[in-house]
Amino acid sequence: xxxxxxxxxxxxxxxELVSRDLKTKYRRxxxxxxxxxxxxxxxxxxxxxxFSTVFQQSIDNFPVYLxxxxxxxxxxxxxxxxxxxxxxDNAALIKKVYLPKYLFPMSRVCSALVNVLxxxxxxxxxxLITQTPITWTIFLVVFPIFYTLLFSLGAGMILSVMTVSFRxxxxxxxxxxxxxxxxxxxxxxxxxxxxxxxSIVQKNPLTIFVDMMRMVVLYNKVPPVIMHAxxxxxxxVVVVIGFVMFKKKQDTFILKL
Amino acid sequence: MSENVIEVNDVSxxxxxxxxxxxxxxxxxxxxxxHELEYDNFWALKNVSFEVKKGExxxxxxxxxxxxxxxLKVIAGVLKPTLGxxxxxxxxxxxxxxxxxxxxxxxxxxxxxxxxxxxxxxxEMLEENVENIIKFAELEKFIDxxxxxFSSGMVTRLGFSIATVYQPDILIVDExxxxxxxxxxxxxxxxxxxxxxxxxxxLLVSHSTEQVRRVCDKAVLLYNGNMLLNGNVDEVCNLYxxx
Numbered sequence: 001x002x003x004x005x006x007x008x009x010x011x012x013x014x015x016e017l018v019s020r021d022l023k024t025k026y027r028r029x030x031x032x033x034x035x036x037x038x039x040x041x042x043x044x045x046x047x048x049x050x051f052s053t054v055f056q057q058s059i060d061n062f063p064v065y066l067x068x069x070x071x072x073x074x075x076x077x078x079x080x081x082x083x084x085x086x087x088x089d090n091a092a093l094i095k096k097v098y099l100p101k102y103l104f105p106m107s108r109v110c111s112a113l114v115n116v117l118x119x120x121x122x123x124x125x126x127x128l129i130t131q132t133p134i135t136w137t138i139f140l141v142v143f144p145i146f147y148t149l150l151f152s153l154g155a156g157m158i159l160s161v162m163t164v165s166f167r168x169x170x171x172x173x174x175x176x177x178x179x180x181x182x183x184x185x186x187x188x189x190x191x192x193x194x195x196x197x198x199s200i201v202q203k204n205p206l207t208i209f210v211d212m213m214r215m216v217v218l219y220n221k222v223p224p225v226i227m228h229a230x231x232x233x234x235x236x237v238v239v240v241i242g243f244v245m246f247k248k249k250q251d252t253f254i255l256k257l
Numbered sequence: 258m259s260e261n262v263i264e265v266n267d268v269s270x271x272x273x274x275x276x277x278x279x280x281x282x283x284x285x286x287x288x289x290x291x292h293e294l295e296y297d298n299f300w301a302l303k304n305v306s307f308e309v310k311k312g313e314x315x316x317x318x319x320x321x322x323x324x325x326x327x328x329l330k331v332i333a334g335v336l337k338p339t340l341g342x343x344x345x346x347x348x349x350x351x352x353x354x355x356x357x358x359x360x361x362x363x364x365x366x367x368x369x370x371x372x373x374x375x376x377x378x379x380x381e382m383l384e385e386n387v388e389n390i391i392k393f394a395e396l397e398k399f400i401d402x403x404x405x406x407f408s409s410g411m412v413t414r415l416g417f418s419i420a421t422v423y424q425p426d427i428l429i430v431d432e433x434x435x436x437x438x439x440x441x442x443x444x445x446x447x448x449x450x451x452x453x454x455x456x457x458x459x460l461l462v463s464h465s466t467e468q469v470r471r472v473c474d475k476a477v478l479l480y481n482g483n484m485l486l487n488g489n490v491d492e493v494c495n496l497y498x499x500x
Contacts, residue, residue: 013374020371024362096357097375098334098349166282251337255272 010100017107021082022114036118037125040070044126051187058189061218064132067123068213069186071116072144076152076206077177079112083156084163084173091257101250102243105156113149123217132218140216143223144209147231151205154238157246164249164256184210205234260346262427262458263309263332268341270302270327270482301327302338303482309475311426314459316469316490318497319479325462328479329353329431332460347426347458350376354431355416361405365396365415368404372419386422393444394418414441421448424455431462446472466494 026032044067052062059065083105087094090104120141127134163169184206185193193201201207208230215221273296302324309315317325330336332343333351358375359368369390373383383390391400394414404412421428428449449472453459463469469476469490476493478486480500486493 009377012380013377016371016374020360020363020367023367024360027362093358093375094335096335096353097351099375166285168282254336 006100010103013099014103014107014110017103018110018114021108021111025111033118036115037122040067040074040119040122041125043070044122047187055188055192058192061130061132063126063130064123064218065214066187067126068217069184069210071119071123072148072210072213073181073184073186073206074119075112075116075145075148076155076209077181078115079109079149079152080155080159081173081177082108082112083152084159085170086156087160087164087253088167088170088257094257095254101253102157102246105160105246106153109149109153109156112152113145116145127217133220134217135220137216137220137222140222141213143228143231144213144216147212147235148206148209150235150239151209154235154240154242157242158238161245161249164253180204180206186210205231205238208234260311261308261344262311262346263460264344265305265307265328265332266342266344268302268305268328268331268338268343269300270324270331270336271339272299272301273297274299301482302331302479304341305479305482305484306341307477307484307487309458309460311458312453312456313475314453314461314473316473316476316493317460317462317479318464318466318469318476318493320500322481323479324482325479326353326431329429329460329462333429345427348377349427349429350420350423350425351429352417352420352431353429355420356404356412357416359404359412359416362403364401364403365391365407366400368415369419372416373422376420376423378423382423390415390418390422393422393448395441410438410441417445421445421452424452424457427458427460428452429460432464466498470494 022033026035029035031038044063047066047070048063051066055062086104086108087101093099094101094104126132159169159173183201183204185201190198190201208227212223212227212231215223305324305328317328319325327336329351330353331338332345333349333353334343334345335351335353356372358372360371363371366387369387370380370383374380391397394411394417396411396415399407399411404415407415430449446468449459453472459472461469461473473490475488476490477484478493478497486496
């Protein structure tokens with residue numbers, strides 16, 4: 001109860017931190033916030049031109065297939081990387097004012113969520129242009145996005161705690177996410193993977209989120225319960241580890257910043 | 258009216274001064290293996306206890322490195338004491354460094370809301386008071402200018418103005434009154450006096466004994482982390498000047 005009350009008290013700050021992230025990110029660019037739509041469109045165009053010749057036979061509607069994967073992966077990548085640096089970036093503040101420190105990774109994940117929602121507009125534009133048939137199942141996108149949000153929050157908290165002690169994590173994580181991207185079926189179909197590699201890709205939590213995303217957007221299907229259960233399990237474990245680690249270590253942050 | 262709003266019970270604060278700050282994984286592993294993770298213990302505060310009653314203005318004096326800022330940070334909840342405890346009743350407005358929460362890419366107006374939220378002030382209250390804040394800081398012409406273009410005096414003025422727009426139960430002021438020009442310093446002191454009259458409790462760190470005598474009625478003297486004296490402001494300041 002005490003935690004909820006405290007969280008409520010700092011809710012306005014969470015809003016301010018998110019709006020700061022959004023304002024400063026696109027400040028001084030002529031197109032401003034429009035970039036959150038233009039950026040995924042541009043990336044999609046480039047990747048479609050590059051990869052559609054390679055995978056043309058095996059994937060129908062490559063642009064939408066690609067964008068579904070990209071949306072989820074970019075969301076995870078952006079939010080976890082930003083959350084990772086959140087404590088170190090806000091060192092000046094943490095040293096001077098008492099604040100619940102989990103607000104910093106949380107605000108970064110929330111800003112990434114806002115970006116995802118605008119990227120979703122880009123996806124809708126592509127769906128319209130390619131005349132992809134959609135049904136009511138598209139409203140179920142809230143599930144894969146929500147699971148990715150939880151997973152990113154947990155991972156971001158773990159990463160931010162580690163980064164405070166060891167700044168190496170920052171550099172290492174860039175390499176890890178690149179490997180992670182290739183191990184997520186974003187621009188290739190699962191069927192083309194050799195069995196050994198496929199079993200690794202299957203174990204990647206982001207694969208489930210991406211699959212679920214495509215299921216509701218591209219294939220107009222309702223994700224089965226077992227899939228939701230898997231997501232809850234993965235997200236639950238990561239979030240619990242994240243919060244426990246964070247709570248245990250947060251008082252030592254100030255000594256290491 | 259005489260309840261304690263700040264109770265500092267036997268607080269000690271230990272810092273570990275690592276010979277070299279280890280913050281890379283490789284270094285940590287190597288040093289750990291070689292048992293080279295050496296550090297000196299440094300007690301920034303040793304068994305400090307004092308109380309502040311509601312409405313009092315207490316000065317914290319001492320030489321550089323005597324533990325004043327550490328004490329303030331412990332009271333503000335930024336640092337957790339190694340031993341002992343601090344009990345606070347009421348809301349705190351910490352002014353340990355003015356403008357610590359500013360984002361220099363945002364404008365003055367946007368920073369009012371950001372910094373206000375950091376201090377825990379409600380948004381409606383800030384909206385009502387934007388004009389007052391700007392007026393007090395004398396920044397009417399610069400309200401929509403990014404803070405990175407401000408002079409350090411302007412940043413301080415804005416910070417002070419935001420922090421004091423609200424009547425907190427406890428006001429913590431660290432050394433900040435020494436910045437800004439003479440006229441603004443007077444304005445700040447006036448505002449602090451006003452708050453005191455309305456029942457705010459003040460904790461002030463200053464090197465100027467003159468200022469402490471003027472604003473405070475009690476004082477605490479710290480020396481190398483130990484509390485030497487806690488009592489009447491004149492007594493404490495007299496002892497401090499003979500140190």
